[in-house]
Amino acid sequence: MKHISLTIDGIEVITTPGRTILEAAAEAGIRIPTLCYDPRLEPYGSCRVCLVEVEGQGRGFLPACATPADEDMVVRTDTEKLRGIRRTIIELLLSDHPNDCMTCESAGNCELQDLAYEYGVRKPRFQGEQHHHEAIVDNPIIERDYNKCVLCGRCVRICREVQGVGVYDFANRGFEAVPGTPYNRPLTETPCEFCGQCVSTCPTGAIVSIPSKGKGRSWQVRKVRTTCAYCGCGCQIDLHVRDGRIVDVSSPLMVGPGEGNHCAKGRYGYGFVHHSDRLTTPLVRKEGELVPATWEEALGLVADRISKAVKEQGPDSVAFLASARCTNEENYLFQKLARAVVGTNNVDHCARL
Amino acid sequence: MTNSLEDLEQAACILVIGSNTTEAHPIVGLRIKKAVMKNDCKLIVAEPRRIRLCYYADQWIRQMPGTDVALLNGMMNVILSEGLADEEFIRERTEGFEEFKKIIEQYPPERATEICGVRPEEIRRAARTFASAPSAAIVYAMGITQHSHGVDNVISLANLAMLTGNVGKVGAGVNPLRGQNNVQGACDMGCLPNVFPGYQAVTDSQAREKFERAWGVERLPETPGLTLMEMTDAASRGEVEVLYIMGENPVISDPDVAHLKEALEGLNFLVVQDIFLTETAAYADVVLPAASFAEKEGTFTNTDRRVQRVRKAVEPPGEAREDSWIIAQVAARMGYNMGDISAPSVMEEIAGLTPSYAGISYRRLEELGELRWPCPSPDHPGTPILHVEKFTRGKGKFSPVEYRPPAEVPDDEYPLILTTGRVLLHYHTGSMTRRVQALHELDPENQVWVNPADAGRLGIQSGEEVGVESRRAAIKVRAKVTERVPKGIVFIPFHFGESPANALTNTALDPVAKIPELKVAAVRIIAGPDKDKLSFVRA
Numbered sequence A: 001m002k003h004i005s006l007t008i009d010g011i012e013v014i015t016t017p018g019r020t021i022l023e024a025a026a027e028a029g030i031r032i033p034t035l036c037y038d039p040r041l042e043p044y045g046s047c048r049v050c051l052v053e054v055e056g057q058g059r060g061f062l063p064a065c066a067t068p069a070d071e072d073m074v075v076r077t078d079t080e081k082l083r084g085i086r087r088t089i090i091e092l093l094l095s096d097h098p099n100d101c102m103t104c105e106s107a108g109n110c111e112l113q114d115l116a117y118e119y120g121v122r123k124p125r126f127q128g129e130q131h132h133h134e135a136i137v138d139n140p141i142i143e144r145d146y147n148k149c150v151l152c153g154r155c156v157r158i159c160r161e162v163q164g165v166g167v168y169d170f171a172n173r174g175f176e177a178v179p180g181t182p183y184n185r186p187l188t189e190t191p192c193e194f195c196g197q198c199v200s201t202c203p204t205g206a207i208v209s210i211p212s213k214g215k216g217r218s219w220q221v222r223k224v225r226t227t228c229a230y231c232g233c234g235c236q237i238d239l240h241v242r243d244g245r246i247v248d249v250s251s252p253l254m255v256g257p258g259e260g261n262h263c264a265k266g267r268y269g270y271g272f273v274h275h276s277d278r279l280t281t282p283l284v285r286k287e288g289e290l291v292p293a294t295w296e297e298a299l300g301l302v303a304d305r306i307s308k309a310v311k312e313q314g315p316d317s318v319a320f321l322a323s324a325r326c327t328n329e330e331n332y333l334f335q336k337l338a339r340a341v342v343g344t345n346n347v348d349h350c351a352r353l
Numbered sequence B: 001m002t003n004s005l006e007d008l009e010q011a012a013c014i015l016v017i018g019s020n021t022t023e024a025h026p027i028v029g030l031r032i033k034k035a036v037m038k039n040d041c042k043l044i045v046a047e048p049r050r051i052r053l054c055y056y057a058d059q060w061i062r063q064m065p066g067t068d069v070a071l072l073n074g075m076m077n078v079i080l081s082e083g084l085a086d087e088e089f090i091r092e093r094t095e096g097f098e099e100f101k102k103i104i105e106q107y108p109p110e111r112a113t114e115i116c117g118v119r120p121e122e123i124r125r126a127a128r129t130f131a132s133a134p135s136a137a138i139v140y141a142m143g144i145t146q147h148s149h150g151v152d153n154v155i156s157l158a159n160l161a162m163l164t165g166n167v168g169k170v171g172a173g174v175n176p177l178r179g180q181n182n183v184q185g186a187c188d189m190g191c192l193p194n195v196f197p198g199y200q201a202v203t204d205s206q207a208r209e210k211f212e213r214a215w216g217v218e219r220l221p222e223t224p225g226l227t228l229m230e231m232t233d234a235a236s237r238g239e240v241e242v243l244y245i246m247g248e249n250p251v252i253s254d255p256d257v258a259h260l261k262e263a264l265e266g267l268n269f270l271v272v273q274d275i276f277l278t279e280t281a282a283y284a285d286v287v288l289p290a291a292s293f294a295e296k297e298g299t300f301t302n303t304d305r306r307v308q309r310v311r312k313a314v315e316p317p318g319e320a321r322e323d324s325w326i327i328a329q330v331a332a333r334m335g336y337n338m339g340d341i342s343a344p345s346v347m348e349e350i351a352g353l354t355p356s357y358a359g360i361s362y363r364r365l366e367e368l369g370e371l372r373w374p375c376p377s378p379d380h381p382g383t384p385i386l387h388v389e390k391f392t393r394g395k396g397k398f399s400p401v402e403y404r405p406p407a408e409v410p411d412d413e414y415p416l417i418l419t420t421g422r423v424l425l426h427y428h429t430g431s432m433t434r435r436v437q438a439l440h441e442l443d444p445e446n447q448v449w450v451n452p453a454d455a456g457r458l459g460i461q462s463g464e465e466v467g468v469e470s471r472r473a474a475i476k477v478r479a480k481v482t483e484r485v486p487k488g489i490v491f492i493p494f495h496f497g498e499s500p501a502n503a504l505t506n507t508a509l510d511p512v513a514k515i516p517e518l519k520v521a522a523v524r525i526i527a528g529p530d531k532d533k534l535s536f537v538r539a
């Protein structure tokens, strides 16, 4: 069988076997809310936010993220009952949540906040005990604040399933459960690779990046999709730009070679762009010292010295070293400069190194 | 790479050799881990150091640095003698098998063991795992190529893939990992002394005519130029007078820094175009401030041949300018008009002259996000796997390879083998990552990794400063005593200018690829007050 067809919210949806209800719905443009779901991970079905009604299925509520779509299924995603269940789940989560969206790093990029907004949960109905953990800052990159943890297990799972490292596991039981490190060790004393995959998947502000704290909310930044400038994997990253500066990097999910996963260099290695050591003017050596010069002077000097060498010693007395860091277009122009303008094939780059 | 990154997940067996994948190519590392964790792929790691991938491996082979050919020949000997070769593939798609077989027959595992130090039963086991898997992929990086016999290593891997029919199919192939973001692209664009863009030979008159017409010049030079290592030699002899370096820092990345510095000083005129005043730029006569990747439009080509967009996010600082602008300005001052140098039009020019890029345009990239070459026409979807039907040159050729020892082997005077590489949090010459506060805090300084047995013999402790000396130079660096390197071998990352590992390495070149032997050098460690008699190199 190549295709299956089912009905979701009265719409006939055609999908391929093996897709979940959640995926089939998404293909048809129907959004089912989720909290513990991340397309990079195996379905987990723990938060119950994505429950849907399936006709003829006992009590009829199934998690859309973990239930395969089936031929002739009749699914409803947005009934009064379902909205009631979702509202209750959100109220329970908010009853033990610090509610400090005002200063939370994740506001605007928080799945819990979005759910509360969509379901109109303002004050939790339940008043109960609340956690008061201290935020953990035991390394320069990742901060953990378990007061904001919703126990979706996404950090635990991504570190294990995708990163293959397994830094976190649920420690303690019941009310005290948190996704902790072994013996509460600092991340620097675990095998953590500082890839930030856990940061990228955490749906709330429980795990956040330290370098970008306070530098710009998701709606205050312009996101520019580009290719990581480090290794040859070529991950696609989104640079977050505010006031002309890069303030964070995020990962478009299921896009490019990394599919939303990166390493520490791609995710946290952007600081060099605005470093005060950047060269800001041409420099020309005068009396043994490199001193600032105008473009006019520097370029004129370069062209003159190349022309002189060509005239006196022939084009092969000039050599060009291109860059494995520059773009294709720049490298193309560079070898064109060597071959067409100067007239030498002395052009190479550091591929071998 | 012949295959794609996604494709690696489908492999039933992966041989990783000479690649610390999880640190140098983290996303490829994820794919390999996923293959193991989800698809029961059998991972064979052949690597002297205990790298992170060893934790996921079915088998970890600890060959001596520089002995890969012996190991691989030993494996292929087992495959042949146990009848595990893919005879149909050999018959139909390859040539030169008989001659190859003669050489391989001379490498029974016992002989390989004597050279590479891996026990015969381990060689047998690896051979059986690899050859009996329905699909087996090979992944390698600089640990294979940066040797005086790097090309031999690569040929041996190709032999192994052909012998087992692991070419041109899903979950297989020979997959070199490109070290830097756009090494692939720089090669594709003809930044090589012997080829125009798209690997069209400069010696081919038709190719030359095509480029002469397109570039509006009368005659393009027809003899291949100098490679990087040859340029430095020519510079020290005074034959190269002007060197123009764009965005590279060879003083940190090249072997034998002393020799290189001499060459740079011997130049009449050195131009360096970069974003920082790098160790290399410090030698320049003119330094041109360039824009970083976040400050320009363009494309990079990644390790599995994906052409992807680079987009401008911020303005370059001060008067720094895009490299393309700088190049065109130099050309203009030499009387050549480069015309429209905006990235999309340069790509148009590239596509018009480079058959493998012919179907690539900014419009399509905008729409699709990526295109993998070969992409010969505007309606071609790109090519995830190479060599599906046949090899570029028709039949795949077996080239027998004999083991040759590294150019420098340890002796009484320099008893340890030095091997170099990267660490997770830093990148290449460190000019970028070491300026990122958080990464610097996590990994602030260089270390030489020493096995506890060697450390015990030398009386050195973790954290102690020692001198590491080769025939070429000495550097001062802190020791890290760890089982992750075997006895007799030390490892130093090459990112750190204040203790540059490449001051120690050997310039011995592979005769064909002209790649220096950065992965094997003989060194000694000097601890205690004696080390202060050394004169230490800093980049």
Ligand code: SF4
Pocket: A142, A158, A159, A163, A165, A166, A167, A168, A191, A192, A193, A194, A195, A196, A197, A198, A199
């Ligand atoms: S940063 Fe990466 S390795 Fe570290 S805990 Fe998070 S997911 Fe795991």
Ligand code: SF4
Pocket: A228, A229, A230, A231, A232, A233, A234, A235, A258, A261, A262, A263, A264, A265, A266, A267, B025, B026, B027
């Ligand atoms: S994020 Fe890491 S793995 Fe991805 S391209 Fe950048 S350096 Fe490579």
